[in-house]
Each structure stands twice: as structure tokens, then as C-alpha cells.
Amino acid sequence: MQPGQQPYYNQDPWGAQQYAQAPQQPAQAQGFFVPQQPAAYGAAAAAPPAQQHGGYAPGPAAPAAYGGSYPASQGGGYPTSPSSYAAAGRPGTFVPQQPQAPQAQPGGGFGGMESDFLSGVAGNVLRQQGQSYLQRGQAFMQSKMGFLSGSALHYHFSITPEYVRTKLLLLAAPFLKRWNYARHAEQISGGHKYLPPRQDVNAPDLYIPVMALWTYCLLLGVAALARSGPNGGFKPETIYNSVSSGSTAWLLHTLLLKVILYLLGIPGAVPILELAAYSGYAFVAACASLAVQLVTGSGTAYHAVWAYGSLCCAVFLVRTMKRVIFQEARTYSIDSTRHNYLLLGLALFQFPLNAWLARLPPVPAAAAATVKAAVNQATEQLGML
Amino acid sequence: MTDWQVHQRHPTAQQPGGGVEWYASSTGAAQYGAGSYGYEMPASGGGGGAAYGSFEDEAPLLEELGIDIPAILSRTRSILTFRLAGHDMANLDMGGPLIFMAMLGFAHLLVGKMHFGYILGWMVVGSGLLWFVLNSITGTEDPDAKQLDLYSCTCLLGYALLPLVGHALLALLLPRRSVPSMAAAALAVVWAGQTASRLFCRRSPLLDGQQSCVLYPCLLMYSSFALLSLY
Numbered sequence: 001m002q003p004g005q006q007p008y009y010n011q012d013p014w015g016a017q018q019y020a021q022a023p024q025q026p027a028q029a030q031g032f033f034v035p036q037q038p039a040a041y042g043a044a045a046a047a048p049p050a051q052q053h054g055g056y057a058p059g060p061a062a063p064a065a066y067g068g069s070y071p072a073s074q075g076g077g078y079p080t081s082p083s084s085y086a087a088a089g090r091p092g093t094f095v096p097q098q099p100q101a102p103q104a105q106p107g108g109g110f111g112g113m114e115s116d117f118l119s120g121v122a123g124n125v126l127r128q129q130g131q132s133y134l135q136r137g138q139a140f141m142q143s144k145m146g147f148l149s150g151s152a153l154h155y156h157f158s159i160t161p162e163y164v165r166t167k168l169l170l171l172a173a174p175f176l177k178r179w180n181y182a183r184h185a186e187q188i189s190g191g192h193k194y195l196p197p198r199q200d201v202n203a204p205d206l207y208i209p210v211m212a213l214w215t216y217c218l219l220l221g222v223a224a225l226a227r228s229g230p231n232g233g234f235k236p237e238t239i240y241n242s243v244s245s246g247s248t249a250w251l252l253h254t255l256l257l258k259v260i261l262y263l264l265g266i267p268g269a270v271p272i273l274e275l276a277a278y279s280g281y282a283f284v285a286a287c288a289s290l291a292v293q294l295v296t297g298s299g300t301a302y303h304a305v306w307a308y309g310s311l312c313c314a315v316f317l318v319r320t321m322k323r324v325i326f327q328e329a330r331t332y333s334i335d336s337t338r339h340n341y342l343l344l345g346l347a348l349f350q351f352p353l354n355a356w357l358a359r360l361p362p363v364p365a366a367a368a369a370t371v372k373a374a375v376n377q378a379t380e381q382l383g384m385l
Numbered sequence: 386m387t388d389w390q391v392h393q394r395h396p397t398a399q400q401p402g403g404g405v406e407w408y409a410s411s412t413g414a415a416q417y418g419a420g421s422y423g424y425e426m427p428a429s430g431g432g433g434g435a436a437y438g439s440f441e442d443e444a445p446l447l448e449e450l451g452i453d454i455p456a457i458l459s460r461t462r463s464i465l466t467f468r469l470a471g472h473d474m475a476n477l478d479m480g481g482p483l484i485f486m487a488m489l490g491f492a493h494l495l496v497g498k499m500h501f502g503y504i505l506g507w508m509v510v511g512s513g514l515l516w517f518v519l520n521s522i523t524g525t526e527d528p529d530a531k532q533l534d535l536y537s538c539t540c541l542l543g544y545a546l547l548p549l550v551g552h553a554l555l556a557l558l559l560p561r562r563s564v565p566s567m568a569a570a571a572l573a574v575v576w577a578g579q580t581a582s583r584l585f586c587r588r589s590p591l592l593d594g595q596q597s598c599v600l601y602p603c604l605l606m607y608s609s610f611a612l613l614s615l616y
Contacts, residue, residue: 157521161597207598210518214605221612225562234616236503239609377564 152273156206158196166201167208171284174315181319206273209280213250216283216357217242219290223360226294246283249357253279256349260321260342264335266328278320282353285309289358298360310354314347321346452480464547469583474544479536482508482543485550492553493614496561500613507613508546511606512539518602523591532589541588542606545581548573549607553614562615570611578604 118127170179184200185192197205220242225234257275261267292305325339447454456473457480463473486508490501516538523533552573559566582600586592592599 154521154524211601218608225616
């Protein structure tokens with residue numbers, strides 16, 4: 001129903017008016033079938049197409065009227081049975097509707113659309129229910145979407161390019177004297193809050209680990225591309241495999257850190273997202289190892305980079321965990337030999353982890369030679385430019 | 386109830402039987418009004434569309450679908466000529482990206498690789514990831530942040546895919562996995578990534594000064610498409 005238009009139906013859902021009035025106007029009924037009655041909804045729907053065909057349903061069929069005309073129109077000759085049509089006619093509402101009928105046409109397109117699908121009473125009930133479900137779903141999503149702004153995820157992603165550069169330098173060159181791994185805290189009511197990564201280079205972020213994981217998966221794809229033959233060969237499935245194995249490795253590394261904290265008796269010291277950030281930094285070293293392996297193959301250079309990268313990761317993780325443990329040791333007492341051994345174990349674990357992440361299938365000798373040749377050719381061409 | 390539907394379509398048939406059902410649901414007589422009022426169709430006006438408006442009154446198909454080819458072409462031109470500051474790129478649509486992805490798929494099809502599914506899927510996943518990263522960087526409570534909703538991210542990344550389409554077409558001519566095609570891929574990836582990150586930074590003032598943080602994920606995303614072209 002279009003806004004601003006009067007409801008066409010009268011207050012007479014059962015068409016009792018027709019019983020009060022004499023049946024008449026067959027000519028009108030024939031020429032202009034505009035069904036009004038609520039009960040005649042189906043007929044109304046049928047009417048316009050019927051109009052075109054020149055026949056029409058014995059439209060606004062009130063029960064009694066219709067029942068009365070049933071035998072008469074049995075033969076299907078409704079255009080020829082004005083009596084049945086008149087009986088079915090609804091003079092009370094019929095006449096006023098005619099002037100309004102043209103108005104219905106512009107809006108008719110849209111109205112017709114929805115009445116085809118969810119029509120009538122049940123359709124409206126369904127439509128309203130659907131809308132209420134939709135609104136509830138939207139409210140639910142709004143409440144859940146807060147994860148993008150006020151929460152821990154946003155804290156870990158609030159970075160700047162300077163932070164990224166400094167952090168990568170910290171990860172790559174831990175021997176420089178300028179690093180202390182203490183996070184800066186500011187006092188707020190009820191405790192202290194650590195500054196976000198924007199303001200504190202020691203704060204863990206999730207941007208670098210996610211990018212490192214993504215780079216790692218792509219580098220595995222590039223490695224598969226560069227190696228043809230039975231072991232190599234890039235297919236899109238390579239990316240899926242690398243994503244799942246990389247994500248699983250990240251998850252297991254995070255769980256390892258969590259287990260270490262449990263064994264030390266301080267399970268709640270660090271939220272799990274921060275542990276995920278710390279363990280994700282290992283992917284930076286894995287990417288470096290992979291890149292070297294792509295360029296030079298698994299020779300001395302790769303081993304050197306692997307060893308150095310694992311060492312840097314180990315140093316970073318041990319120092320970070322030490323800070324956390326000493327922070328907690330003020331309130332709890334922590335067995336110092338136990339935590340030394342656990343941290344040593346963590347440091348030693350970085351080496352096989354890095355090797356496993358950066359593993360590539362061994363290249364057959366001929367393919368390795370072609371890869372080397374391609375790389376040399378590329379460097380020559382670049383040198384000539 | 387199903388008889389209703391049938392009778393709406395075939396009014397000339399079985400009227401007597403259908404009539405009985407028409408008043409079966411008697412509740413909410415008011416609601417009949419909406420439906421049946423709407424059915425006072427312009428039966429005149431000719432053409433074939435019996436119930437949905439006349440044939441000649443319908444809008445052209447592309448207009449109905451919202452695909453505006455001249456606007457897409459102007460946006461394509463502004464991407465290819467690096468004029469990203471213009472008003473063309475202010476409101477984006479999905480028509481251009483879909484056309485570009487189809488072209489990329491056809492370029493791959495010409496060498497026997499059926500990648501339409503991969504391209505569409507990776508575009509969706511990539512733009513979802515990028516939307517997540519960008520919104521996490523900027524947060525969503527700022528009103529400017531609504532420029533970075535998922536739809537805009539997807540459209541923007543789709544438009545910036547254009548250099549990779551060019552590379553895919555170029556790679557048809559070069560030998561596979563050769564140095565020139567890989568170099569062209571690297572160039573196309575950098576071009577596409579730069580375009581995308583510049584567009585993102587222009588769209589949202591919250592990303593001011595963060596262009597390198599935005600550039601890197603874009604590069605990663607387009608590299609995956611380049612990998613699809615190269616193998």
C-alpha cells in the first residue's frame with residue numbers, strides 16, 4: 001500500500017456489506033475489475049493478468065456470494081455469467097475504487113513485486129518476523145564488532161611505521177646496547193596500563209607477526225614457483241597448505257609459551273594475545289631464512305642466516321620472558337633454577353623451529369643449477385641497467 | 386496457500402476451486418490491502434510483463450544492475466594515469482572490479498588455467514584481511530573511519546588490481562617463469578600496491594603518515610595474484 005493513500009478496504013472483512021446490498025452492476029464488473037475486498041486477495045492478484053486476457057476471475061469472492069455463484073460459473077464461462085459476477089460484486093467498495101485504480105499503477109510495480117513472494121496475511125507475519133530476526137542479528141553484530149576498536153586487538157594494532165622499523169631492528173640486532181625490554185607503564189586508577197606500541201617500542205604488537213606470517217606463506221609459494229619438477233611446482237593449493245601449517249606452528253608456539261608460564265606458576269601474567277605476538281616474531285627470522293634459501297639454495301649462507309636468526313629470536317624471547325617473570329616474582333616466589341631451565345629450553349627450541357619453518361624440499365641438481373643461472377642472469381641484467 | 390500463487394499466475398484456470406481458499410486466512414484483513422492493492426497493475430501499457438509493469442517502462446539492464454560503464458572507464462583511466470586525487474575515485478562500485486577479475490580470469494583461461502574461483506576467493510579473503518588490518522590500525526569509533534568499510538575496501542582493491550590484469554595479458558606473450566615475466570610481475574605488484582595504498586590514505590585521513598604500513602599488506606595481497614599469473 002502506498003503511503004498517503006487511504007486504505008481501500010472497508011471495515012468489513014467478511015464482505016457482509018454485500019448481503020445488505022442488492023447485487024448489481026455487471027457491466028461495471030466486466031469492464032473494470034478492481035478487487036477490493038480483503039477476502040478476495042487471491043482474486044485481486046489474479047485480476048490484472050485476467051484483465052489482459054479478457055477474462056477475469058470472478059474476483060472479489062465473498063464466501064456466500066461465491067458459493068452462490070459456484071454452480072453457475074462451473075462451466076468456466078465467467079465472462080458470460082454476469083449474474084455470478086454481479087453476485088460476487090461488491091458495490092459498496094467497488095465504485096470508490098475505480099478512481100483510485102490509476103493511482104495504484106505507478107506504485108503497482110513495486111507492490112506487485114513483494115506481493116508475489118510474501119503475500120497476504122501469512123506473508124506479512126513472516127515478513128515481520130524476518131525483520132525482527134534481522135534486527136536482532138544486527139544488534140548482536142554491533143555488540144560483537146567492538147573487537148575492532150576498543151579492545152585488545154586494536155591496542156596491538158596501533159602502530160606507526162617508525163615503531164615497525166625500530167622493532168624489526170630490535171629483532172634483527174639484539175646485541176646493540178640500546179635495547180632494554182622493559183615496557184613503559186602509566187598509572188591509571190586501579191593499577192597500571194602499558195603504553196601501546198605507538199609510544200613504546202617494547203610493547204608487543206600483532207601487525208608484525210601477521211605480516212610476517214603472510215610473507216612466509218607467499219615466500220613458500222615463490223619457492224614452489226621457482227622450483228619446477230616433481231618436488232616443486234606452484235599450485236594454488238600450495239598457499240593453502242602453507243597458511244595452515246604456518247598458522248598451526250604459530251598456535252603451537254603460543255601454547256608453548258603459555259605452558260612455560262603455567263609451569264612457572266604464573267599462568268595469568270601475560271594475556272594470550274601478547275603471547276601470540278611474542279611467538280609470532282619468530283616468523284620474521286623464518287622469512288629471512290627462507291629468503292636466503294630462495295636466493296642461494298641450502299648452503300653455507302642459509303645455515304649462517306638460520307643460526308643467527310634463531311639466536312636473535314631466542315635472545316628476544318628469553319629477555320622478554322625474564323622481564324615478565326621478574327615482574328611477577330615480586331608478588332609470587334618463583335623457583336629460580338626452574339625458570340632458568342625453562343628459558344634455556346625455550347631458547348634451544350627456536351633453532352629447530354626456524355629450521356622446520358624454513359624447510360624446502362631438496363632441489364634436484366639440474367634444477368638448482370638453472371635457478372642459480374637464472375639468478376646470475378638477473379643480477380647481470382640489473383647490473384647492466 | 387499454494388493455490389493462491391497458482392491462481393495469481395493462471396487466473397483463467399480453475400477459478401471455482403481456488404476461490405474457496407481465498408478467504409481462508411481471515412486474520413489481519415488489513416494486510417490484504419497492501420498485497421492486493423499492489424496488484425492493481427498497469428495492465429495496459431502493452432508488452433509482455435503481465436504482472437510487473439510494462440516492458441517498455443523498465444529501465445535498461447545495466448542501469449538496473451547499477452553498472453555504469455562510462456564511470457568505470459573514467460576510473461580506469463585515472464588509475465592508469467596516476468591521477469588518483471580526482472573525484473572519480475570518491476564513490477566506488479563493484480562493477481569495475483568484477484569486470485577486471487573476469488578479464489584476469491580470461492587471461493588465465495587463454496593458457497589453460499581455470500582460476501575464476503581462486504581469483505574471486507582470494508580477492509574476498511584478501512580484502513577481508515586488509516579491512517581487518519586497516520580498521521584495527523585506525524579503530525572504528527572515529528566518524529572518518531566509516532570510509533574504510535568492507536565494501537569500500539573490496540572495491541578499492543579491485544580497482545587497483547588493474548596493473549595485474551595488464552601483467553597477465555603481457556605474460557601471455559612472454560615465456561612462462563622467465564626472468565622478464567617475473568620482473569614484469571614485480572613491477573605490476575609494486576604499481577598496484579602503490580595505487581591501492583595511496584587510494585586508502587586518500588580515503589581516510591586517519592591513515593595519514595601510515596602509508597608504508599598500508600603499502601606492505603597491499604603488496605602481499607597483489608603478490609599472491611601475481612603468483613597465480615606466473616605459474
